[in-house]
Amino acid sequence: xxxxxxxxxxxxxxxxxxxxxxxxxxxxxxxxxxxxxxxxxxxxxxxxxxxxxxxxxxxxxxxxxxxxxxxxxxxxxxxxxxxxxxxxxxxxxxxxxxxxxxxxxxxxxxxxxxxxxxxxxxxxxxxxxxxxxxxxxxxxxxxxxxxxxxxxxxxxxxxxxxxxxxxxxxxxxxxxxxxxxxxxxxxxxxxxxxxxxxxxxxxxxxxxxxxxxxxxxxxxxxxxxxxxxxxxxxxxxxxxxxxxxxxxxxxxxxxxxxxxxxxxxxxxxxxxxxxxxxxxxxxxxxxx
Amino acid sequence: xxxxxxxxxxxxxxxxxxxxxxxxxxxxxxxxxxxxxxxxxxxxxxxxxxxxxxxxxxxxxxxxxxxxxxxxxxxxxxxxxxxxxxxxxxxxxxxxxxxxxxxxxxxxxxxxxxxxxxxxxxxxxxxxxx
Numbered sequence: 001x002x003x004x005x006x007x008x009x010x011x012x013x014x015x016x017x018x019x020x021x022x023x024x025x026x027x028x029x030x031x032x033x034x035x036x037x038x039x040x041x042x043x044x045x046x047x048x049x050x051x052x053x054x055x056x057x058x059x060x061x062x063x064x065x066x067x068x069x070x071x072x073x074x075x076x077x078x079x080x081x082x083x084x085x086x087x088x089x090x091x092x093x094x095x096x097x098x099x100x101x102x103x104x105x106x107x108x109x110x111x112x113x114x115x116x117x118x119x120x121x122x123x124x125x126x127x128x129x130x131x132x133x134x135x136x137x138x139x140x141x142x143x144x145x146x147x148x149x150x151x152x153x154x155x156x157x158x159x160x161x162x163x164x165x166x167x168x169x170x171x172x173x174x175x176x177x178x179x180x181x182x183x184x185x186x187x188x189x190x191x192x193x194x195x196x197x198x199x200x201x202x203x204x205x206x207x208x209x210x211x212x213x214x215x216x217x218x219x220x221x222x223x224x225x226x227x228x229x230x231x232x233x234x235x236x237x238x239x240x241x242x243x244x245x246x247x248x249x250x251x252x253x254x255x256x257x258x259x260x261x262x263x264x265x266x267x268x269x270x271x272x273x274x275x276x277x278x279x280x281x282x283x284x285x286x287x288x
Numbered sequence: 289x290x291x292x293x294x295x296x297x298x299x300x301x302x303x304x305x306x307x308x309x310x311x312x313x314x315x316x317x318x319x320x321x322x323x324x325x326x327x328x329x330x331x332x333x334x335x336x337x338x339x340x341x342x343x344x345x346x347x348x349x350x351x352x353x354x355x356x357x358x359x360x361x362x363x364x365x366x367x368x369x370x371x372x373x374x375x376x377x378x379x380x381x382x383x384x385x386x387x388x389x390x391x392x393x394x395x396x397x398x399x400x401x402x403x404x405x406x407x408x409x410x411x412x413x414x415x416x417x418x
Contacts, residue, residue: 095402131402148294175298177301185291191291
């Protein structure tokens with residue numbers, strides 16, 4: 001079970017020399033199981049490059065959307081699997097009390113925001129409500145829970161024979177408080193991340209930045225570490241970096257947060273192009 | 289593992305920040321939180337009472353109407369809300385846990401989650417002059 005990162009940035013794509021090491025594409029990751037099951041986590045701008053690497057033999061791919069903010073769906077129209085009539089594409093994501101997922105996606109995949117209508121995509125497309133789902137997808141068991149972030153947003157838990165991954169790119173578990181609730185059952189997202197082998201978590205801010213952005217739906221690097229400790233996850237992968245943070249600043253943030261929080265678990269920051277093996281917690285490939 | 293719905297978590301966080309008295313129950317009616325202002329009216333800190341089932345909290349404050357007759361649990365706004373999923377309101381007397389009789393006005397409403405299911409109910413209340 002391997003996780004490859006195709007876009008690690010939050011909010012806005014930020015290409016350029018100052019984001020080369022961690023990447024400038026918005027949120028997109030790919031999980032590939034040992035039996036070949038392919039899951040795509042969000043459809044930020046990183047998704048375009050991913051599609052080029054699909055095996056010609058691949059016939060099914062499942063896209064798990066955490067929510068429908070633009071940085072998580074902007075690449076959907078450039079996900080070439082959608083234009084392949086031989087491909088079965090399943091899109092999972094949160095509905096709202098008044099709109100199903102198809103209707104919500106149509107707001108983007110239709111003019112004037114995009115020239116192609118959702119209904120005109122030639123692939124074999126299936127759209128599922130992922131607001132609170134439990135499903136067997138290939139070799140994985142996938143479940144979702146609503147988490148604290150403006151609008152309908154979920155975190156995904158993916159479990160397979162080789163390990164488990166929690167994906168929570170946009171998450172503000174301390175909203176309204178100065179610290180985490182003592183009782184973990186009252187912490188947003190705890191069921192998603194409980195005891196997982198790898199937690200991919202929102203790490204958008206420094207603590208100082210968070211203080212001025214309460215309610216925006218994100219976490220600081222240190223909050224991500226504290227959440228990981230409470231959830232008893234075995235590895236933290238910080239993700240969804242603020243577009244204003246250059247590579248050097250990100251490394252300083254990470255260094256300072258580790259020095260202060262002293263996490264008792266490894267922390268491997270997500271970098272565009274890196275592939276992490278969930279079982280060994282090692283970066284097994286780096287293809288920028 | 290045991291976890292709370294996000295709507296209930298957010299409601300508790302909001303209640304912690306409000307000066308209005310808030311009493312929060314889960315879909316089964318189990319008390320899961322009341323805030324600081326509610327503590328002053330109910331006469332005991334939530335940390336001391338902790339969670340309790342509907343059968344207990346609906347009787348422990350000895351609710352009475354203006355004529356001194358007991359208000360049955362099923363007539364309490366929060367219990368009504370859990371049965372009907374509709375808001376309810378009522379004025380009645382309680383004997384708080386500090387021993388003081390207080391008249392309160394209660395407005396209760398359901399928390400319907402994004403999946404259209406009941407995730408809990410809220411009672412907002414104020415002390416009113418007799």
